Amino acid sequence: MSAIDLQRAGQPLLVETFAEWREAARELLVHDVPPALVTWSTPSAGGDLFSAAPPAAGQTHNPVEMPPAASDKPRHAPPSIPRSLMDMLQSAACCRVPDRWAFLYRVIWRWQQGQHDVQSPADEDGARLHAMVKAVRREEHDMHAYIRFRERPLEAGPPRFVAWYEPQHDVLPQVAEHFVSRMGKVSWMIATPEASVLWDGQTLHNTGPLVKNSEDLEDTGEALWLTYYRSVFNPARLNQSVMQQHIPSHRWKNLPEGKIVTHMISEAARGARKVGQYEAVGQRKGTTIPIAPEDAQPERQQPSKLDECRRCELWQFATQGVPGEGPKKARIMFVGEQPGDQEDLAGQPFVGPAGKLLDQVCEKAGVDRDSIYVTNAVKHFKWEPKGKRRIHKTPAQKEIEACHYWLEKELAHVQPDVIVALGATALKSVMRTANVTLKNSIGHPVFHEGRWVVTTYHPSYVLRVPSEEAKREAFRTMVESLKLAHDLLNRQPEEPPASSLDS
């Protein structure tokens, strides 16, 4: 029966997969059926029914009176939904919340009604959608990171590797794809309480649950894994709170090393930490700089993709990482602070009001903005809620430092001759110290790490400053700074630049 017929008959739409939901939603949308009239059901919910208003206990669902538009003739053309929204809906569909299908339908219905802010985190539904997507992405990431395959004896036949995991969301299919590309032709199986996937070296097979718990899986590979884990465990690097943040305790129970980690932590606290470091340092050649073991830094992740970055906490609250943009070999690089609300949604730097002001500065200085590489010191939007809005929050020094990793990559690729630091955060990032001030740096370019650094105001300052005169003055300073940056392109470090900003 079609979605419309089922609804007419008062029967819920039984949906298990995103593809099924999409087909039903499409049919409902072309017949103009509002979310309040649709009742969704999911097999895994044990027959629970969800709609905008679920029936009270003991009630059955009455046949639904469809709006006149839901006659047999479609009322609308099939909806055209942007790829970005469809991707979000598909991710959110993996989030284990009981009303997921009803919620997704409300979102898509509102979009179709022209309420495009439903995709924005400032909207109530949009915020929930973003939170669901984030939860699912986090679960995918965790599953990539914390799955442990155990090897089975060759004579036991395939699969050669088995893993048990208890995901909190329905991410097994996409995680399985990830391991297909990582594990080559060897056969493996991932078992979860709800489903299992088996890779035979060529094809993925999806099945229902095959085992009840991790004990059911072959344990042959475990001893080997524990030996390996012990050998790579470096007590000198141990930072227990970071480790616990990275591997929440509820994950440890399914990690083979979970059984020995507590023991190793207490060993480390009792002195193995010192010993571990002395040994490692002692084996190195050349000068050694003594560092107290307790000051040793935890090793940060070195991701290759911005959206996989977990070097600080900001990724959790942003829609996406915003990389720099501009010609590959630009000679001038603008470094701003961090993406704003609009940049966070668009995934591009300086596309909001601050970007418009930057355009005006470039025009006035006679420098083609398209010739400049534009980026930020921090690549994720840091914000706090204020009513429905997301208000910018200044990044902390540790976040600036964590993100310097990306700025370094951009500098290495673009190799600009001059950096224009827009505001204090950019200045601290570029100079790699918190001991610099905007006031002392504006009008005083420095030659730093092989290139000129010119400091100026951040465009948001010009937009915010209340007095008209101060606004004009700050704008003028920005224009002069950019002209100076342009002049420096052809100047050697020995030649002191003439600055017209000193007066």
Ligand code: URA
């Ligand atoms: N402010 C910044 O510093 N960067 C942007 O990309 C936008 C606003």
